[in-house]
Amino acid sequence: EVQLVESGGALIQPGGSLRLSCEVSGFMLGNYNMNWIRQAPGKGLEWVSYIKADSTLILYADSVRGRFTISRDNAGNSLHLQMSNLRHEDTGRYFCVRDGGKTGNQEFWGQGTPVTVSS
């Protein structure tokens, strides 16, 4: 069974840093591209970042480029999102998502981890 379990969400002050992790099981992480997608409270889905299976291509939404860094440890079956210089508008639930491939469908989602940026 495919499982993705996020962790690391917390209440953090503006300007602070946070590292999210996603532990996967039920499949070989190294065979799949991965994404982080977030959802602000009561709002829609917003793509945050993408990393190719072999880390040779990394992409970011304009809203987080330069502040967030995605990485992966295929041997350890984990995906990470290092977030720095956090802003109020970064508040939301962050989902780790397995990418379905060429057409970019988001085929499996974790339950998400909550991030609250507030003073």
Place this chain on the structure above:
Amino acid sequence: SYVLTQPPSVSVAPGQTAGISCGGNNVGAQRVHWYQQRPGQAPVMVVYEDYNRPSGIPERFSGSKSGNTATLAISRVDAGDEADYYCQVWDGNSKHVVFGGGTKLTVL
């Protein structure tokens, strides 16, 4: 940047068919995916690449496209289908994953 437009809400009576639209420039050339998000839960993919259903998704869920509009149809709707539904594409120009704003489906 690429924009997908969905109606904020759709209402349907039980047993009827709900249609949720997703409009975008030249969406006919895109592969459109659809997700269901029940309250308090993570999204689940219900249609991928315009009209394909993942394993375990009922046949009541179907996708189609015509011109610049993609549509998710849910037949024989019941209370369990109440959820937010999102369409999504991969925009090759910006190299971004793009979601529509979401549609709240209400079963009357």
